[in-house]
Amino acid sequence: MGAKSSFEAIIIGCGIAGASLAYFLAEQGMTDVLILEREEQPGYHSTGRSAAVLVELDFIPSILQLKILGAGFLRKPPDGFSENPLIRQSGILILFQGQLWETVRQMIPGLRQAGAVVDVLSHKEVVSMVPVVSPENFDGAVLLPEDGQLDVNELLWSYLRHARLRGIQLRLKEEVKGIKVDQGRCSGVIASSGEYQSRWVINAAGAWAGNIRKLVGRTPVQLTPYRRTIITFAAPEGLNVKDWPLTADLSHELYFAPESGGMLASPMEEEPMEPCDARTDELVIAQTIERLKQLTPRLVPKSISSKWAGLRTFAPDQAMVVGEDPVLKGFFWLSGQGGSGIETSPAVGQIASDLIVNGRTELIDAQHISPMRFTE
Ligand SMILES: Cc1cc2nc3c(=O)[nH]c(=O)nc-3n(C[C@H](O)[C@H](O)[C@H](O)COP(=O)(O)OP(=O)(O)OC[C@H]3O[C@@H](n4cnc5c(N)ncnc54)[C@H](O)[C@@H]3O)c2cc1C
Missing domain, CATH: 3.50.50.60 (FAD/NAD(P)-binding domain)
Incomplete structure (x- = not known):
């Protein structure tokens, strides 16, 4: 048969x-x-190929709602669902400047009402948590302490x-x-x-x-697929990065996070392309290093351990x-x-x-x- x-x-x-x-x-x-x-x-x-994080913040209301609904399952899946925890609540720190910060500030009560735990941090608190960040590069910051790294x-x-x-x-x-x-x-x-x-x-x-x-x-x-790149590299000597949250500077388009004993970073690019087995582009890698140099010079790597790219596919x-x-x-x-x-x-x-x-x-x-x- x-x-x-x-x-x-x-x-x-x-x-x-x-x-x-x-x-x-x-x-x-x-x-x-x-x-x-x-x-x-x-x-x-x-x-x-994702960055594998839960971030309960979004400018699209339906996506925010889906993230908050998803978070409940990820933190407490049904008994016997997985063999290991699905999330490490390592935290997500997001930095904003100018008008973007104003917009986010106004969103915070709604986020909390929807069920997200959101802390507003002072410049001092941010720098004591992630000492490579420069206070002059952001006007405001939020920490999502219950979000973090997912085991995809x-x-x-x-x-x-x-x-x-x-x-x-x-x-x-x-x-x-x-x-x-x-x-x-x-x-x-x-x-x-x-x-x-x-x-x-x-x-x-x-x-x-x-x-x-x-x-x-x-x-x-x-639908349009947009490429996004991630690089990994060794953490700089003398810095204990392992307990840092993922840190995203949305105004300057850079995020970085501890990853398997080292670090990962992304320039958050949105390059439209045809569907494909996405590959990295040397120019984008160079831009990532340049952005690290400008925003967090202590993180600039001597060499890159690995790099990859993936597609994020959006409706208009x-x-x-x-x-x-x-x-x-x-x-x-x-x-x-x-x-x-x-x-x-x-x-x-x-x-x-x-x-x-x-x-x-x-x-x-x-x-x-x-x-x-x-x-x-
Ligand atoms: C750099 C980067 C960082 C990201 N970070 C995050 C994050 O932190 N958190 C988060 O939630 N999301 C993140 N994402 C987004 C997330 O990865 C995607 O939204 C998600 O993986 C999409 O899943 P999917 O199943 O729709 O697509 P895919 O995983 O691409 O699966 C589609 C599948 O369809 C198959 N397929 C296609 N055509 C055919 C065919 N004709 N016949 C049979 N099979 C076919 C493909 O082979 C593929 O396996 C990130 C993405 C990128 C690229």
Whole structure:
């Protein structure tokens, strides 16, 4: 007997989005599900290349809401979900200047009301916490003491382990090359090794999500992948960086954090590009060093230990795209995770699963993230 080729739902892509949805579908009893992933391993693209932090601050209200919802799960997952903690509450320190600080200052009561723990720090407190920061470079700072470093691998594999224990299948090295449509409704996919039938096709293809939809005509959702780079290097001698929070200077576009005994830094670039296996650009690496030189000269590395780049994929309004396609019934978007797909995955996976299984969700006003918003 050949491998099963008909499922209730097919998920295209096994990054954090596809994996979290599989987990929540299984939790809700929908287990006749197949995940198709083109690469040899899950999480090879954006999911494996993130800065891996939870930051409960965002200028897009729906993203902020999803982060706060996700944080609850990350801090206290269901019993037996993971073998190791998903978060180390190492803290997130964010520095602002000028108008940006005014904007954030006004946001703070709302953030607290929404459930985030936010401390406003004085210049002195910032410098005593992270002594490489210069007080003249920022007007105000907030510390999110309960946020911090996520274990992405643990999260991804915990989602997948539970989903597979309940019967959900994962097939690797299977590229989706076509979408099948029957009487105006999506009815399955054409993949490298053959055709699959399904009632739902879920587009969790990350940077490729726009291309997947274009396999069946004009896409109602415009997604753009933007590259972002991270470098790692040894911590400077004489500085004990290990307990520093991730420190982000949003006005000067630089963040740095302790990482595996050393440091990581990113110039927070947003370079639009076609979906691809993103590679670093020497010019951007040079800009990162230049920015460290200007803002935190003590951190300028003698050499770089490693570097990587990944894609952050956004809809034009930067909110996520979660819901059934406005035109193609049975085709479900789980895309546009931008720069917060990991931390929001416990909320977004649950919401997508609610919408697929029940047609509605109690967690959020789904209109804010629906692909329908692009048809008005
Ligand atoms: C430098 C950087 C820092 C970041 N920092 C953070 C952070 O601190 N916190 C946070 O929450 N987020 C962060 N992000 C964002 C986060 O990484 C993404 O939002 C998230 O990983 C997106 O997950 P995804 O599953 O949608 O995409 P992906 O992980 O890219 O998964 C999509 C999958 O679909 C597969 N696929 C594509 N086309 C096909 C096809 N035709 N057939 C089969 N499979 C296909 C791909 O191979 C891929 O595995 C960061 C991103 C970058 C680049």
